[in-house]
Amino acid sequence: MKKNTIYLLIFMFSFLIIHINLFAAEKSKIAVVISTLNNPWFVVLGETAAEKARELGYDATVFDSQNDTNKEAAHFENIIAAGYKAIIFNPTDSDGSIANVRLAKKAGIPCFCIDRGINSTGDAVAQIFSDNYTGGMLMGRYFVKQLGKKGKYVELLGVLSANPTWSRSKGFHSVVDNYKNIKMVAQQSAEFDRNKALEVLESILQGHSDIDAVWCGNDAMAMGAYQALLAAGLADKVKVFGFDGAKDVTDAIANGKITATIMQFPKTVANMGVEKADLYLNGKRDFEEKIPVSVELVTQSNISKYTGFGKKE
């Protein structure tokens, strides 16, 4: 009898453990695939998305593509094999990443692009991105005023295969190119990277030390450009303009080192992506696919309203 009771207890305990494991396994998994985590802005984007997914009851894992489309493709293969239910996706390449989204779609896994879109319609369920073109245009207007409609400048572009690079640049040029006395003396990619921006601008300054401004497609490059100007003794003469609203740049604007940036809202973008994934997994299907999110001009005159990656609470 005693022996039977022990067997019964063991059976019941085992049943309980198996049941708990089954229950745990039923928790859906969401993958957050980020183009690079070597940039604080994208770290905020990825972490916010993962936190939001956990808050909504999912297991969330962040994958770093390290700006490499091949690594990104490998992540997608693993995500599909591991049975994730949805992918919150920050693509490395607007064209090159389409195949990954299609692969996931074929496997029945919906993708929700955040911050960067892909050049296709009908593959991702939703694409939520900062209105980079308007941001470039806003910066262009301010840039023209700051330069008094005349001067020479350098443009540092981001990753050439990424949509935001060109949306920002084109928005900027849609304004600045209308002013004949403002001349761009060099335009080069520094791949959204602070160290590359430092190197690229150092090299450009050897032939163009008479510039009045540097327009950078993101804040990491703006900080690199500022370092190069500081080393060349030109930091007080040359105005630096960025894009993102990263903490080091909002601090630098407050200290008068950087002239302006465009504030994107990575937390808004990430949260919207995850909320839409949650709605999808709960049965909603009619989504507006391409959703631009507002950006705002941050200058020394309104910096008191802002902090890194958003507005002050």
Place this chain on the structure above:
Amino acid sequence: MKKILIIPLMILLTALSCTIERLDEARQREAQKEFNAADYAKKFWDATLLNNLHKAVDAALLIRKIENNPAGAKKEYARTPGNSSIYYYFTGGKGYIISIEEGMIYIGLKPGGDEPDLAIVTSEIFGNAIRDGSGLLNINDFDNIQNFNDVSNEINKIVLDKVVPAFNNSLRVGDKITFTGCAEVMDEVLDLDPLLLVPVNVEKL
């Protein structure tokens, strides 16, 4: 001796065979092989926009509503793309020219007034007022967001190159006009008083 001559000659020939081009222009040229934003904008203007001017909300009604209840006017008549704080109005009506300044023509909706109800912008036209304000172009019809943005830039060029020159030098203070245009509201303090219209059509009556 021969080698000494051949090497500089080869360098010269290589240099002459290369052309230097701006990165953005090279990329735009490649993109335009598939999509011509200028052609698209022209077709949109002629075939869609000009045939839908009747969809513009009456300016007198809109201005009255903005003055009395700006939030209600926004809710009823504005267009907001995506999750944006920027919004747009598509409006038209008849009015009288109160003053003409560099880049701006000020309009009163009633005769004899000296406070402008709105202004028509005639230079430095940037942004997406007509693309997003008319409600006649949809971002989801464009696979590539760059094409959508390029169309906006080309629409602004049509305004500056064709629409504005057609009326700008012929109008005088006191003239009665009919107008249609789109307004982009980024800052409610600066952009609503008066409402700044990017013109689609302006004619002297």
